[in-house]
Amino acid sequence: MLAISKDFAPPLKLISPFFKVGSGFYLLAMMSLLAFDATFSYQEFSIAGWIHLYLLGFVMIIIFGAMAQLIPVVLEVGHAVVDLYYVILPLLGMGTVIMVGGFWINPVLLTYGGLLVLISMIIFAFEALVTLKKAERKSLTVKTILVSNSYLLLGILTGFTIALGFSGAISVDTDSLIKAHVYAVLGGFVLLTIMGLSLTLIPMFSLAHGFDETPIKKGFNIISLGVGAVFIGALLGENLVQILGYLITMVGVVLYLYQIYIIYELTVRKEMDIWAKSLMFAFASLIISLFLGAIYLLGMNSNWLHASIWFYMIGFIGFVINGHLFKIVPFLIWFERFAPLVGKEPVPMFGQMYPKDKAEMLFWFSSFGTVLGGIALLIENDFMFKSSASLLFVGAIFLYLAMSNMLAYGKE
């Protein structure tokens, strides 16, 4: 028999600000969508500003906060230097605001904002990699964190080079660097991180056991290869290598989806709570994104690509993150405020610690908004896109309120 013992939870005061600030950035990102139309080019500064507001302010900040808690869970070791997370949030938050200001107001700001973001991410990646070295059990999740953080470093280095180029400090081919940067971050870091964490978290919450991990292992290797091919192909200007990279990545995503299906088939816990519903929508969005992306690669216009990225970013990433917030945040609050009371007085269950009405509102407003937005981008309908932005904005208000409620639960 194999026995282990551990207790590595970081303090609530370290992690909770990530979730509060992250949900605030989500609110800002959804509100600012109201200013956009359904017709655009991804190279426009206004679009780049919004993407950085969403990806850095919401996605990265929440992922970093979640990783502060989840790295010990999935690696089964404590953080190497957990206090570094106190530095990461202010650097990343300020860097995001200044970078977005750089895109929307004055490009000179890009270098300053980019530098703060670069430093925060290097600290994060450094801490994660040092912690990884302590892990005795080299599970797939450990490998995904290693590879995804390596892509994060490549992504932010190319991103900072682009920032220097835009601000006029150096002369670079920004078009090819943008593709490499976007793919390293969205495919290399975000997707691989979600894949790795989902292999631990989804079975944990759904109580699925004894499943074959072969599809996700293959999917992980294939996606790592595909992202590498697009990254190198973009830097070298080799279109064929890039297209090959896209196709390889798609095969990997299909294998990942197959793995999720295997886990779903073995799911014991059938309760359709906000987490389960959000994941259902997220994986449906990933399938739609894959389908739209495949059609784009067959030679359709860029609307298909825009809709594909929309479903990936808002539908998949957004719902995976928001759904998990209703599991992670109650746990953190419970661990800090109620765990010491166990055996002495009645304590709440995790499921009682989030506002179900607000969570439902978030889900329905956001899901309708996501579908409507995807259709609007596909047919370039501005009115429909504004309607979608309105729905997503209302959903984001409910997320922010729900987050405030959860963080205040049981507070004296």
Next chain:
Amino acid sequence: MCEITKEQVFEATATVIDPEVGFNLREMGLIYDAIINESCNITVVMTLSTRGCPLHQMIKTWVQEAVEKIDGVGIVDVEVVWEPEWNISMADDNVKEALAGGTPQL
């Protein structure tokens, strides 16, 4: 000769609730064995529903404290094992039915 029975130990662990699913550890089938020696020192052999559970250390402490409440008990130790791996077939029927039916345990 120690008069504490395994059933008493299992009963004691039934007071420990998993706050995520809302069932107690005994009905979840997470308590595998209770080894009781002549001095009434007890080793509870148990597992968790998932490896790397963030409540790992805390649940061990709760089980230890629950068993220490039994009259006449000596030293209590809790050993968490991963083999055999827990699965739903180890849980009581009420747990299986509630989870499969999507009933939240609140």
